[in-house]
Amino acid sequence: MQSGQQQPQASDNTLIIYLSRTNNTKAVAELIHDKVGGDLVALELENSYPEDYTATVRQVARENETGYLPPLRTRINLDQYDTVFLGFPTWGMQLPPPIKSFLHKYELAGKTIIPFNTNAGYGVGSGFQQIRQLCPNSTIMQGLSLKGGIERDGIYLVIKGEKRRETELEVISWLRKLNILKPK
Numbered sequence: 144m145q146s147g148q149q150q151p152q153a154s155d156n157t158l159i160i161y162l163s164r165t166n167n168t169k170a171v172a173e174l175i176h177d178k179v180g181g182d183l184v185a186l187e188l189e190n191s192y193p194e195d196y197t198a199t200v201r202q203v204a205r206e207n208e209t210g211y212l213p214p215l216r217t218r219i220n221l222d223q224y225d226t227v228f229l230g231f232p233t234w235g236m237q238l239p240p241p242i243k244s245f246l247h248k249y250e251l252a253g254k255t256i257i258p259f260n261t262n263a264g265y266g267v268g269s270g271f272q273q274i275r276q277l278c279p280n281s282t283i284m285q286g287l288s289l290k291g292g293i294e295r296d297g298i299y300l301v302i303k304g305e306k307r308r309e310t311e312l313e314v315i316s317w318l319r320k321l322n323i324l325k326p327k
């Protein structure tokens with residue numbers, strides 16, 4: 144076994160669901176999946192955001208102002224899950240509107256939510272706090288927030304190669320703190 148490698152835990156009741164535009168959050172979701180098993184699902188929209196970054200930032204700002212919840216193409220039955228890892232990039236220093244759609248559409252009361260995030264270096268903003276507000280009857284575990292890409296500057300997927308290996312160690316250490324992976 145390589146250093147840091149763990150056996151996946153028995154986890155039929157675990158869902159890892161994520162939103163990712165440039166695949167950084169997806170890379171973290173895959174690392175979590177490697178460690179804990181469960182089902183890995185990408186959150187998809189009925190109508191994609193524009194390819195253009197600035198147009199997307201503008202659209203997201205409008206949606207946040209009006210409270211618009213973009214319809215989701217992904218349909219999922221949450222009954223079988225009691226633990227939900229929820230991954231998202233920081234958009235406008237808060238939760239992306241599609242994550243708000245997810246949290247409004249699905250009943251997460253009584254479930255454990257474990258949030259994770261990538262961002263361009265400004266942090267998760269109010270994302271974790273918003274999850275606590277939107278899911279008052281769920282147990283919210285300590286989230287993981289990591290620096291990902293900077294699409295504004297043309298820097299896309301960065302969680303690859305050596306950075307992916309470093310990120311793997313951060314993910315392992317976080318999962319151990321949460322007692323999801325056994326400490327060594």
Ligand SMILES: Cc1cc2nc3c(=O)[nH]c(=O)nc-3n(C[C@H](O)[C@H](O)[C@H](O)COP(=O)(O)O)c2cc1C
Pocket residue numbers: 162163164165166167168169196199200203231232233234235236237261262263264265266290291292293294299300
């Ligand atoms: C519409 C939009 C808004 C963003 N706003 C922020 C922000 O407020 N703060 C930040 O640090 N990064 C921001 N970013 C950058 C992303 O959070 C960062 O690139 C992240 O790693 C992207 O994850 P992904 O590759 O999974 O899509 C924004 C990106 C987009 C597309």
